[in-house]
Amino acid sequence: MEKLSNKIISRVLLYIRILEELIKKNRARVSSNELAKLTGLSDVQIRKDISKFGKIGTPRLGYSTRELKNILEDFVLHKETIQLALFGVGNLGTAILKYPAFKKDKLNIAAAFEKDKNKIGKIVNGVRIYPIDKAPEIIKKIHAEIGIVAVGAQDSQEVVDIMVLSGLKGIINFSPTFLNVPKEIAVRDIDLSLEFLALYCSVKILA
Amino acid sequence: MEKLSNKIISRVLLYIRILEELIKKNRARVSSNELAKLTGLSDVQIRKDISKFGKIGTPRLGYSTRELKNILEDFVLHKETIQLALFGVGNLGTAILKYPAFKKDKLNIAAAFEKDKNKIGKIVNGVRIYPIDKAPEIIKKIHAEIGIVAVGAQDSQEVVDIMVLSGLKGIINFSPTFLNVPKEIAVRDIDLSLEFLALYCSVKILA
DNA sequence: TAGATTGTTAATCGATTAACAATC
DNA sequence: TAGATTGTTAATCGATTAACAATC
Secondary structure, eight states, rough: OOOEEEEHHHHHHHHHHHHHHHHHHTEEEOOOOHHHHSSSSHHHHHHHHHHHTTTTOOOOEEHHHHHOOOOOHHHHHSSOOOOEEOOOOOHHHHHHHSSTTTTTTTTTEEEEEEESSTTOOOTTEEEEOOOOOOOOHHHHTTTOEEEEEEEEEHHHHHHHHHHHHHHOOOOOOOOSOOOOOTTTTEEEEEOOOOHHHHHHHHHHHHH | OOOOOOHHHHHHHHHHHHHHHHHTTTTOOHHHHHHHHHHTOHHHHHHHHHHTTTOOTTTTTEEHHHHHHHHHHHHHHHHEEEEEEEEOOOOOHHHHHHHHHTTTEEEEEEEESSOOTTTTTTTTTTTEEEEEEHHHHHHHHTTOEEEEEOOOHHHHHHHHHHHHHTTTTTEEEEESSSOOOTTTTTEEEOOHHHHHHHHHHHHHHHH
């Protein structure tokens, strides 16, 4: 099967969410037209996306919600569990820990690190908080592959250096700073600043 | 000037960030090549993006960091201040309130709403927290245009109904649920689930 | 003048949409 | 069989990259 672009994958994750809602409501079937309305995308795009996974639908009847969800999920979620390490358990870090994950067994935050001594040793949502200097040792032990930067801008580079040292292969960065990282490490920057958040909204509003 | 795509605008916001860093380090000039290294983009793309704003660079010398930053900022940030209203002051809501905004006078969270009575009346980062049922009244008073959904999945639809009622024109949704919203309201969904966060990272890692 | 870097035009690539054939 | 909906092929659109001319 041909490799899917990130764009398609992120739409597929959206389809999965919506299919779960429909299944919860005991809907057995759904048409591309209805999915279009629910997602804001076009029906053609949805059929095209789904067609990458095979001939799953039935003319006149649409798709089986359950079958479609299973097929999409099987593809999107890797076979092996990926372990993640969280750096920073402030408001943002805690929000991430508590955010619902729909397949906890495939992606798992295995440890969290903090500099605040009052938080060390605590367990938030099942995840234990360690001091930052233990990171290299613990990350190796738990085989974490991806690190999440949820510390303030002033601490982020320092934390990232430790992450690199610990052998992480990917970094999800919530800190609004430019990170110096060896290029073999994948970095995904996520910007929660008002400028970014409002971007698409306000462009549409002001257009 | 031709209208810019969201893709370009979000790169422009990145350029502004990096230019600010460079200015802080007293760098007067920067080449497209150096910006390419700092952003991970190609030098051609950077020159192409910048060329949309005019002939700003000087062959052999590159761009003036200060001039470029001012021009980009002037364009990206609208003239008028946009007021926002935040719904939900839990961990995520608090993180958003505290996240650094680089032009606070252009985008401003003017009020926050909560159902938790213990939080009502408090002020977080300069923003007062009101009970949710006051939302329609207060939103009209402060002329808020965009609302941020930072409540749990189970409360999100209820909160959104109030937002629609209050006359907001745009919604930034952090809740991992599908929202029922009249189509004249712009919705931007932001997914903080591990699946989404790890998406690009893990695809790259596992590729 | 020579060399480096910008800015632009043309080519390529990928994603979306339109049209329609296949199928239940 | 008729009608509705899927799946696919071709056309369009937009974004990126390559090549190179312009300029300091």
